[in-house]
Amino acid sequence: MKYGIGEFSRITSLSIKSLRLYHEKEILVPSEVDQFTGYRYYNEMNIEFAKTIKILKEYDFSLAEIKEIIDEFNDESEILEQLIKKKNEIEKKIARYKDISVSIDSIIKKEKENKMRIENEFEIEEKEIETMLIAAYRMKGKYSDVGKGFGVLAKNFGSEINGKAMCLYYDGEYKEDDADIETCFPVRKGKDVDGISVRGLKGGRCVSLMHKGPYELLGESYRKIFNYINARNYNTLIPSREVYIKGPGMIFKGNPNNYLTEIQIFIQR
């Protein structure tokens, strides 16, 4: 019995392309090649080899490895070593892919959260904020210096961070250069270290507005929120907060037009 390449391909479920390649690499040589037409013809013995090759391919051996194996060995027990090596490689790949999966998943979750938050975007609302434990680093300086503060906090409490970065503003008014700012992160636990205070941050009732866009345009949102507060004659408390829901991302440096910042002005009840 002899089979043409198409038929043999159907028998073995190896593509014609692959069969030609295996021939070229002398991994699976047809039993007969027509001298004039170049047509490949296969026989039963080829089928046996093809089965072995298919299984080794499923086990992720490269063609070079497969060639070596079928040229030199003909029993499972003789390639135990190779099987063990291959298994280790595969375990490594699994571990790597699992890492990636977890990592992508966390980004996806974060973005979905943000999406939900955007739903009620641009609506001023009043709400209750719970008391939370924070690690805080107080500083005087320019608004643009807060990055440094977050750096200090992240270095000391990286693994305990439990929420979005925030700033507390202790000035009643806008100050260009010498603002009194406290950068902070919600944390799970921890205690004071040099310059960083870990404490409960009292909650309360606040007026909140989600600001979407670059930090430079925050002024506009502040104007809106104060209009609302003044219209109702609320008495505001200090400090006010900015919660940085979304800034530069993990993948992209980020498009400032998508930054999300929640402004919280606390009021007396």
Place this chain on the structure above:
Amino acid sequence: MKYGIGEFSRITSLSIKSLRLYHEKEILVPSEVDQFTGYRYYNEMNIEFAKTIKILKEYDFSLAEIKEIIDEFNDESEILEQLIKKKNEIEKKIARYKDISVSIDSIIKKEKENKMRIENEFEIEEKEIETMLIAAYRMKGKYSDVGKGFGVLAKNFGSEINGKAMCLYYDGEYKEDDADIETCFPVRKGKDVDGISVRGLKGGRCVSLMHKGPYELLGESYRKIFNYINARNYNTLIPSREVYIKGPGMIFKGNPNNYLTEIQIFIQR
């Protein structure tokens, strides 16, 4: 500030080869290319892009995908879809690799078992065999027909099989054509179905010899074992057993020289 390709490679941990490729594909174009020497020079902006590319590469995006993403988007939220798709791909890979891992593992375990068995190879020994539950299919025919019997058993009890295939020989002598053979598998549980008897197979004391090599040479091992038995004036019982420790393998059809068959002749106490 501008960096040569080597320096930039060190900064970004991207290989020089990769950088040249990314340039060619217009994924990461150097800020400046010397018109005469062709030297590539990079700047800070390139570093930002390089970071994004690195992360996407870690997440297993292809260069084509990366190019599309960085050309069209600049925020995580915009590529949520791609991230989800990629995550699904990765989950599939994990599943596939896990399958492979399990499969290779079972071969490894089997081979290791066999290796241990070979340790005390070729030594005739006397031992006790426990009673075991078997599914058995009795037939009359040639020795070479037993494959059919095992096929029937495997089809009906595939998932319950609990040990190596065996044959029970009810003839006291060698019979060429019309041997009375019972093919059987140890099973976990099950009950009689057409032609197949499920029952306890009584154990007892037996003389055992491991035969290594093709089935055609079993005669030699039988000679050895009967010499041993006759020398001691043991009374043998019927049926005798052959346990097929190792035959054709999962990967290789198998080298008959490595086949392992244990002959068990039961004796009266």
Place this chain on the structure above:
DNA sequence: CTTGACTCTCCCCTTGGGACAGCCTTTATA
């Protein structure tokens, strides 16, 4: 000016898939 460190381009390798041109056989139609 020399030397050693860089950098350039070009080619080979992996494991097939896709496209394309040319040859052969089989089948359907005029």
Place this chain on the structure above:
DNA sequence: TATAAAGGCTGTCCCAAGGGGAGAGTCAAG
């Protein structure tokens, strides 16, 4: 019956995502 179309077969070239290496040109320090 002659012819044409369909489909199978062949080979060749391009592509992914870089690593390895050759051979030649370039830069900067001594």
